[in-house]
Amino acid sequence: MAREPKKKEPTKLIALSASNKAFEFKTPLEKKIKYQGKKVDIKLREDPNGFSYIVWKNKKYMLDVIEKNQNHYTVMINGVWHSFTVETPISLKRRRFLEKQGDSSSTVSIEAPMPGKIIDILVEDGAKVKEGEPIIILEAMKMQNEIYSHVSGIVTFIAVKKNDLVMKDDVLIDIQRG
Amino acid sequence: MKIKSILIANRGEIAIRIIRTAKKMGIRAFVIKTAKEPNAWYLDEADEIIDFSECFDDTPEFLDIERIIYQAKQHGVDSIHPGYGFLAENPDFARRCEEEKIVFIGPSHDAIYRMGNKTIAKELAKANNVPLLGGSKGSVANAEEARKIANQVGYPVILKAAAGGGGRGMRVVEREKDIERMFNLATNEAEKAFNNPDVFIEKFVREPRHIEFQILADKHGNVVHLGERECSVQRKHQKLLEESPSPALDDALRKVMGNAAITIAKSINYYSAGTVEFLLDDQNNFSFMEMNTRIQVEHPVTEMVTGIDLIEQMIRIAEGEKLPFTQKDIKLNGWAIEWRINAEDVQSGFSPSLGTIEKISWPESEHIRVDTGVRDGSVITPYYDSMIAKLIVHADDREKALQLSSIAIRKFWIKGTKTTLAFCRAVLQNHNFRKGKFNTSFISKELKIHYHQEPDEEMLAAFFAVYDYAREVHEIEDKPLYVEKGKEIAPWVLNKRLR
Numbered sequence: 187m188a189r190e191p192k193k194k195e196p197t198k199l200i201a202l203s204a205s206n207k208a209f210e211f212k213t214p215l216e217k218k219i220k221y222q223g224k225k226v227d228i229k230l231r232e233d234p235n236g237f238s239y240i241v242w243k244n245k246k247y248m249l250d251v252i253e254k255n256q257n258h259y260t261v262m263i264n265g266v267w268h269s270f271t272v273e274t275p276i277s278l279k280r281r282r283f284l285e286k287q288g289d290s291s292s293t294v295s296i297e298a299p300m301p302g303k304i305i306d307i308l309v310e311d312g313a314k315v316k317e318g319e320p321i322i323i324l325e326a327m328k329m330q331n332e333i334y335s336h337v338s339g340i341v342t343f344i345a346v347k348k349n350d351l352v353m354k355d356d357v358l359i360d361i362q363r364g
Numbered sequence: 365m366k367i368k369s370i371l372i373a374n375r376g377e378i379a380i381r382i383i384r385t386a387k388k389m390g391i392r393a394f395v396i397k398t399a400k401e402p403n404a405w406y407l408d409e410a411d412e413i414i415d416f417s418e419c420f421d422d423t424p425e426f427l428d429i430e431r432i433i434y435q436a437k438q439h440g441v442d443s444i445h446p447g448y449g450f451l452a453e454n455p456d457f458a459r460r461c462e463e464e465k466i467v468f469i470g471p472s473h474d475a476i477y478r479m480g481n482k483t484i485a486k487e488l489a490k491a492n493n494v495p496l497l498g499g500s501k502g503s504v505a506n507a508e509e510a511r512k513i514a515n516q517v518g519y520p521v522i523l524k525a526a527a528g529g530g531g532r533g534m535r536v537v538e539r540e541k542d543i544e545r546m547f548n549l550a551t552n553e554a555e556k557a558f559n560n561p562d563v564f565i566e567k568f569v570r571e572p573r574h575i576e577f578q579i580l581a582d583k584h585g586n587v588v589h590l591g592e593r594e595c596s597v598q599r600k601h602q603k604l605l606e607e608s609p610s611p612a613l614d615d616a617l618r619k620v621m622g623n624a625a626i627t628i629a630k631s632i633n634y635y636s637a638g639t640v641e642f643l644l645d646d647q648n649n650f651s652f653m654e655m656n657t658r659i660q661v662e663h664p665v666t667e668m669v670t671g672i673d674l675i676e677q678m679i680r681i682a683e684g685e686k687l688p689f690t691q692k693d694i695k696l697n698g699w700a701i702e703w704r705i706n707a708e709d710v711q712s713g714f715s716p717s718l719g720t721i722e723k724i725s726w727p728e729s730e731h732i733r734v735d736t737g738v739r740d741g742s743v744i745t746p747y748y749d750s751m752i753a754k755l756i757v758h759a760d761d762r763e764k765a766l767q768l769s770s771i772a773i774r775k776f777w778i779k780g781t782k783t784t785l786a787f788c789r790a791v792l793q794n795h796n797f798r799k800g801k802f803n804t805s806f807i808s809k810e811l812k813i814h815y816h817q818e819p820d821e822e823m824l825a826a827f828f829a830v831y832d833y834a835r836e837v838h839e840i841e842d843k844p845l846y847v848e849k850g851k852e853i854a855p856w857v858l859n860k861r862l863r
Contacts (some may be wrong), residue, residue, distance in 0.1 A: 199834055201826035209826035214834045219827060228827060234726050237777050240824055247824055250779045259829035264774075265786035266817045267711060268825040272833040278655045300715035301746070305552075323549075327716065329532060329600075330549050354715060363425070 201270040201364075202280050208278070209270075292363045294337045298352045302326030307348060307359075313341045315361060322346075322358055341364045367391055367443045367467060367683055371414070371436045372406075373426060374447030376737030377754065378659075379406035382445050385675040394441055396432070398425045398749045405739045414439065424747075426450040429457050430691045436466050443467035443682060445675075449749075452658035453480050453529065469682045471636040471657045478632055479655040482526050483564055488631050489652040494624045497651045498644070499566035507544035513565050514543050520570065523547060525554035526562035529656065531601030533557055536568055571805040572643040573612055574598065575650070577625035578666045580677050581639045582687045587629045589622040590670050591696045593639075593662055597791065597805045599714060604784070604807075605791065606662035608669050611762060611800025612644060621650055627784040628655055637663075637678050645804070661704075661754070664735060668700035668758040699765040703755040703773065707744040709782040710815045719743070722780035724752070731758045732772050744781060751785060766798060789816035 201209040211219065218225040219242075229241040230249075240247040240263070253260035257272040273281065306323040311317055320332040321341075343360040346352060369392040372379045379395055383406070386393040395410040399417040407413055416425040423431075427450060436444055444466055446452040458473035468488045470476070478484045483502045490496055498517050501502035503511045503526050514521045514537060523546055525533025533554045535546045547563065555561040574595045581587040594610030595603045613621070625640035639660050641653040663674050672689075681687070707721075708714045721742045726734050744750060757772055761763040773788050791797050793816050794806075801808060 199830045201829045203822065203826065207822075209823055209830070211827055211830045214827065214831045215838070217831070219823070227663075227814055228824070230828075230831075234725050235777075237725065240828065242820065242824055247821065248777050248779075248826060252782070254832070257833060259832070261825040261828050262782070263821045263825045263828075264818070265778075265783060265789070266815050266821060267709075267782060268822050268831045270826055272829055299713055325556070326555070330553045330556075332549070354712070 198275060200273045202273055202278065202281075204269045235349050237315065293342060294339070294361050294363060295357045295363065296321065296333065296335060296359045298324060298354055298356045298358055299333070300324075300326050300331075302331070302351070304346045304348055304350045304352060304358075305330060307344060308345070309341050309344070309359070310333065311341055311344060315339060315341060324352070335359075335361055337361055337363050365442075365467075365683055367679055369394065369439075369441045369443070370469065370679070371395075371432070371439070371441040372410070372447065373432050373444055374449070375401065375404060375406055375426065375748065377735045377751065378447040378737075380409050380737055381735055382447065382675055383409045383681070385673055387671075388674060389679065391679070394436075394439060396425060396435075400425075400745055401743070401846040403741070403743075405742060406737055408446070412439070418659070429454070429460055431456075433460050433464055433466065437464060441466065443469055443679075445469040445678070446656050446658070448661055452785040453656070455480060459588055467682050469636070469678050471638065475632050475634050476657045479634075479638075479657050480527060480529075482524060482528070482654055485654055486652070486772045489628060491819060492627050492631050494627055495649070496653045497567045497569065500564045503562035503564045504547070509718070510547040510565060511540065511543045511562075515540060517565060517567050520568040522566050522568040523550040523563050524566060525550065525558055525560070526564055527558040527560035528554060529654070531598065531603070534601050545632065545771075569643050569645055569651075571803045571809075572596075572611070573646050573803045574603075574641065574653075575610055575613070575621065575644050576639045576641045576656075576660075577622055578674070579625055579629045579634070580672075580674070580681070580687060581629050581635045581638070582681045583635045583684055584686050585630075585633070586687045586690075586692045587626050587634070588687060588689065588694055589625050590666050590672060590674075590694055592618060592621065593665055595662065596802055597797075597806050598804055599807045603662065603704070604787070605701065605703050605761075606665055607699065607765070608665040609696050609699065612648070617648060617650075624650070624652065628652065636681050637674050661751075663704050664733060664754060664756045665700040665702045666848055668733065668756060669696045669698060670694060671697070698758055698760045699762045700756060700758045701765050701769055703757075703769060703788045704784070705752045705753050705755060705776065705778070705788070706784045707781045710783050710784055710787045711782075714784070714787075714814075717744070717782035718746055718750075719781045720780060721752065723777070724779075725777050726753070726755065727772055727775040729772075731768060732756070733758070752778065752781075755788075762800065766792060786815035786817070790814055792816075 194358050197214045217228050237301045238249045247263050249347050250262040252262050260267050260269045302324040305325045309321045315335045317338045319335050321335050322329045322333040342362045345357045370386050371394040372382050383393045392411045394412045396415045397415045451457040455473040455477035460467045461468035500513045520538045523535040535550045537543050537546045550563045551561045576593050578590040592610050593606050594609045595606045597605045628640050637659050639656040642650045644650045708716045710718045721738050723740050733756040738752050757768040759768050
């Protein structure tokens with residue numbers, strides 16, 4: 187027996203992707219998305235095996251929330267993950283404002299692309315590096331991987347030392363552009 | 365002699381694969397349990413478990429030769445199958461088995477040693493008139509010698525670990541200024557991975573196809589090949605998918621290359637299963653690369669097109685039986701493709717995505733085979749490889765195999781970790797792959813984006829994030845329940861029920 191919801195609250199929210207794309211949904215709890223001028227139903231389901239999925243325009247999309255931290259989400263759809271922060275119209279406005287204000291940071295952090303062990307550090311504090319130059323050797327899964335600087339500049343801070351174990355995204359070296 | 369029991373010195377999907385054949389043949393299967401994976405599925409499939417949970421030193425369980433042999437003897441086990449990786453191509457292990465009168469399900473230790481040394485293998489090929497690439501004569505002593513030889517052979521060259529395999533310990537060098545640095549890197553990697561720092565140099569063929577031939581040989585001198593496998597889709601020399609046959613070979617070329625593979629095997633009186641690898645350039649010239657003296661990860665595609673159980677044949681050969689077929693009897697029927705599904709984050713450069721597989725499910729059919737060591741709740745640990753499953757499809761021709769692959773991949777659902785399924789879909793979407801026009805440069809050159817995304821998917825993901833956030837932010841206690849023929853339930857209700 188289907189029952190209608192008692193109230194439809196205006197809950198416009200925006201999902202901001204990592205590439206700064208904004209997806210706006212005026213009334214998400216209604217589970218309808220505006221598509222080419224019409225409101226199309228979106229169904230959220232769970233199958234007998236325990237998988238969550240979406241049905242949209244008669245197609246099934248496997249759904250998995252990989253990460254959820256306050257308003258930070260990483261949602262996987264059909265095997266591809268997408269990261270978003272969920273913003274209200276006001277929080278988004280503030281965010282954009284702060285972005286314009288903020289400094290065009292000249293320091294770039296080189297992060298570990300995967301977990302591993304620091305085998306060698308090829309630069310010193312204060313050294314000049316060129317974009318594309320190898321700066322660290324990281325051992326992961328028995329392979330020695332060269333980590334390259336993606337900017338030219340000067341090494342301002344080395345966050346690791348030989349034989350350190352690092353996780354993915356750990357900061358390795360800070361480089362000041364220039 | 366009849367083998368009545370087998371100790372599988374391996375884990376995951378290959379352990380389960382070997383157990384499957386052992387059961388079929390009425391052979392009692394023993395496996396090794398480690399503290400790293402106490403709940404692994406392969407343990408449940410075996411007849412008996414030998415517990416290696418207690419660790420006395422740093423030696424990884426599946427590399428502990430003496431402990432494995434000791435336990436095999438304690439349990440009165442007839443034979444040992446090493447699977448692939450670990451001790452499969454360790455000549456000392458094979459020799460120790462022979463010394464202790466345990467049947468090693470594989471080739472002789474001498475064959476393993478000789479083919480395991482790339483320099484010796486190349487000399488054998490040369491002596492038997494099998495085509496080869498230019499390079500160093502044996503391993504290179506130091507960086508300076510590497511520079512001299514590389515300059516002589518002509519760039520680009522490739523540095524390869526003499527004791528290497530599986531795509532590791534290889535470095536391509538384009539220019540003279542990089543040779544010394546790359547030599548040092550390759551040497552360090554080789555020492556760490558294979559306990560042998562020796563590296564040799566070979567002329568690097570740009571964009572070849574990687575074609576390998578499956579060999580079966582008995583102890584009576586009979587050798588056959590079971591056709592080729594096309595393994596050109598690789599990333600950093602790691603195979604991601606394989607097919608049999610190859611779209612690049614016609615019957616004539618298959619015959620010539622197959623005979624070359626047999627020649628290589630015969631040159632060392634090889635017995636058991638083995639694989640001879642070749643490079644094929646765009647003019648259809650082939651050259652011998654190496655021989656792998658073990659069962660390979662991608663063996664299922666050969667099994668699907670030939671109908672032959674390779675593990676069963678390995679056991680029968682080890683028992684001393686003659687091959688039950690000749691080359692005339694070997695027929696390749698239809699087309700098989702194997703898709704490797706790994707716990708890797710394609711969007712972050714294929715970095716390992718460790719964690720727990722909450723749920724895994726795939727479509728079952730006569731033409732779909734899934735070899736996996738993973739089930740609901742399995743943990744992908746950092747101690748072993750990141751393979752989740754091998755999805756193998758078989759159809760009458762390549763076009764149908766591609767279609768079936770599309771369907772099977774779409775219906776292959778894994779929850780709990782990032783996987784390479786979206787990469788598989790990206791490959792299937794690629795026009796040249798569909799036409800069979802690709803080589804080892806495929807991933808780096810052809811595939812602009814390494815994962816496939818359909819229109820609307822990002823929007824749907826965004827919607828779900830917003831929806832989930834909205835319902836949490838709002839008072840949800842008084843939200844009504846949607847019940848539609850018992851199918852659709854509001855997620856928060858499910859959550860409540862589960863708690």
